[in-house]
Amino acid sequence: MPPTPPSEHNAVDSPTDTPLPTENPHTDIPAQSASPLGSLADDHSLSARARAYGEQVVRGDRWPLGDIDLEKLTWATSTRAKRRHGRCAYEGDGHATITLSERTAERAGFSACQATIRHELVHAWQYQHRGKRGVATDAGVVAVGEGGADSGAVGLTDSSFTIDTGHGDSFRAWVEPLSLSGRCSRCYDPTPSDFAYVYGCPACGDWWGRHRLCPSVRQAAHGSTGSTGYRYCTDCDVLVHLRVGSWYLAHGTHDDEAIRAFVDGPTASAATTELPLIHVDEITPTERPQ
Numbered sequence: 001m002p003p004t005p006p007s008e009h010n011a012v013d014s015p016t017d018t019p020l021p022t023e024n025p026h027t028d029i030p031a032q033s034a035s036p037l038g039s040l041a042d043d044h045s046l047s048a049r050a051r052a053y054g055e056q057v058v059r060g061d062r063w064p065l066g067d068i069d070l071e072k073l074t075w076a077t078s079t080r081a082k083r084r085h086g087r088c089a090y091e092g093d094g095h096a097t098i099t100l101s102e103r104t105a106e107r108a109g110f111s112a113c114q115a116t117i118r119h120e121l122v123h124a125w126q127y128q129h130r131g132k133r134g135v136a137t138d139a140g141v142v143a144v145g146e147g148g149a150d151s152g153a154v155g156l157t158d159s160s161f162t163i164d165t166g167h168g169d170s171f172r173a174w175v176e177p178l179s180l181s182g183r184c185s186r187c188y189d190p191t192p193s194d195f196a197y198v199y200g201c202p203a204c205g206d207w208w209g210r211h212r213l214c215p216s217v218r219q220a221a222h223g224s225t226g227s228t229g230y231r232y233c234t235d236c237d238v239l240v241h242l243r244v245g246s247w248y249l250a251h252g253t254h255d256d257e258a259i260r261a262f263v264d265g266p267t268a269s270a271a272t273t274e275l276p277l278i279h280v281d282e283i284t285p286t287e288r289p290q
Contacts, residue, residue: 041076041097049110050100051075054117057178063118064140064177068125069094077102086116088123090165096124118178125174126165134170135160141173192243197263200243201233203285207243213256217242221259223251223286238285241278248283250276 036055040047051073057063058070074097078087085104089097098120105113129143136142143163161169174180192198195209199220210217218228220240231240241248242262249262254275262275 037070038073038075041074041099044077044079044102046077046100046102046105046113047075050077050098050113050117053110053114054098054121057118057121065118065121065125065174066140067129067143068121069128072096072128073098073124076100085112086120088120088127090127094128096127098124115180119180122171122174122178122180123165126163126170129163130165132163133160134163134173136173136177140177141170197259198243199231199240200248201236201238201240201285202248202280202283203236203238204233206233206235208240213259217259218256221249221251221254221262225251225253232288236285237288239288241283243280246280247277248280250278251286252276 036051038051038054040051054073054075055070058066058068072093072095074095076097076099078099079102085101087099089099091097098117100113100116104116125143132143132145134141134143161173163170192207192209195211197210197213197217198207199210199217200207208216215228216231219231220242222228222230223239223241224230232238233240239251241251242259243249244263249259254262258275262277265275
């Protein structure tokens with residue numbers, strides 16, 4: 001069976017309503033784990049802390065997720081990830097690398113990373129047991145033999161499921177036992193700096209971010225000109241503009257090169273660029289025609 005594509009724990013737009021539990025990574029770890037199992041892909045402190053916490057989850061008493069071969073796990077930290085909190089990459093024969101986002105740790109603290117680690121450990125568990133049958137018990141989710149062999153030992157019912165990677169039945173079965181929020185977590189509010197392109201409303205100041213130069217970005221740049229159409233603020237019903245810092249890009253038939261130049265180039269002063277800029281204090285909102 002070929003390796004399954006990696007899972008991704010994606011970031012969303014607002015913080016979770018329920019605070020995540022805070023735990024001491026140095027408690028409830030068996031004595032033999034003074035040298036944690038699993039390897040580190042880098043020397044980032046978050047990788048080492050995640051490995052220690054991961055072993056606490058698997059070998060401690062608080063969480064029921066215990067049937068994972070920790071020696072097959074590698075822990076890493078991404079200093080570039082902006083759109084996800086964590087990732088479990090499958091590498092064959094039960095080996096997997098769990099990568100945490102440095103940005104999540106910096107903005108939301110290690111408690112948010114703890115939930116992400118448990119989330120990604122579920123994916124590692126799925127990968128190491130895929131093809132088996134699973135059933136939820138009072139002691140957590142139990143994996144039994146291929147195709148349900150030895151199922152009588154745990155009393156499989158019609159509600160049992162085949163373990164596979166992803167966010168299907170074998171993931172949802174762990175959501176409550178591991179205090180997970182489901183497929184996506186909400187750890188922190190994004191800022192304009194999280195996006196490559198930002199367009200905003202000159203009336204109310206609301207903004208929207210995009211990672212790529214997509215049709216909505218072109219519409220914000222063109223306004224009522226060009227062939228791409230235009231975008232209005234959902235609240236104020238005025239045309240939105242591309243924005244960088246204190247400057248809006250005046251609407252026009254800007255090509256993609258000009259749009260990228262606005263985003264990437266100097267905007268500290270309108271005199272530093274040939275693009276038509278309007279300061280946020282001087283712009284006049286364009287309302288939708290009646």
